[in-house]
Amino acid sequence: MKKNILYLLILILLGGAVYMLYTSEGASTLGQKALTDFAIADTSQVGKVIIDDGRNVIELERRDDGHWSLDDEYIAMPHHIDLMLRTFKAVGVQSPVSKSQKDQVMKIIAGDTRKVEIYDLEGNWIKTWYVGRSTQSNQGTFALLETPQDGLSNEPFVIEYRGFRGYLTTRFHAIVSEWRWTGLFNYPELDFKKVQVETPRVPEAGFSIDIQDRYKGEFTLRDHAGNVLDRPKSKIGEYLGGFQSINVEHFEPDITAAQEDSLLAMDPSFRISVTGPDDSVRTADIYFRKPPVALAARMGDDVPEIDPERVYVHFDGDVAYGQRLTFDKILRTVEDF
16 A cells, blocks of 8 residues: 555656646747847847738848848839838837737737748848737737747837837738838939940930039930030039939839739830949839829810829839929930030
8 A cells, every 4th residue: 555655656756747848848949938138239230131921022131232122133222121120120019918908919910910020141040020919999900929049039018119109910922012112213322333224216306415423514426326525524424413313103013914914015205224333234114104193184175185193113123103393304305415
């Protein structure tokens, strides 16, 4: 009898030891504690971010030239990158999730989450945010944290951006067209070497400008046939200043694939090529378009033949909207000089 009791005690002790060993070894992967250190103090050490919003996945990576790449194909929007990094730095825990809400919040995060993986400059994983929906007040965001050291948190929290009223979910989408930089011709120092403007529908209206020394006003203006033209340097300099910042509006014009194919089958109104300081050439085709139905209805009898608000811009294999207010300053013919 005494031996049976002894054996039973030994089994209980062994079982307890196995349980303790399992839970202690499993802590790093199963998440045995609540993690609250969402913030990254030095965001200059962030080298890569992967965002999975449940529908799409994008990869953002820091480049040597100061920009960030988007899926190793495009340049990411600088403003969006800056906002993301500031969010990493300024985020904090607003409050824990109450015990009565925990199960429901965990289900919500599991079913509708934005997974944000953060890596350092050497490609080492730093931490992962699981960003859920907003709180009922829209002033906080449900989230879970995972780190290499401690695994996945066993508690969700409500996080916030210090000093910002709102929620963070929408900052972590994976829509390429919205992360993609809209920059087309951006030369803040005006350090490009040449501009060539072709007008395929009226070839004789085209021209080119070679820049020898912008500061001294040393430019060479040629017509479409290559003949040098003597024109006021001030007009040429003013025109070249328009290339300091030319951005498209966005990459999702409201046209079908068939309409896009039809558009690109036509000659563009303008084809503009800019040779940069490194001799790379950036080219865009600009198409005037008819006023959309809604605009034409508003303008009534005064509706013009050409949309006064937008153009189509084709570059890097995609069609985007461009605002006339932006593009008109570089849509010139040789007669404008």
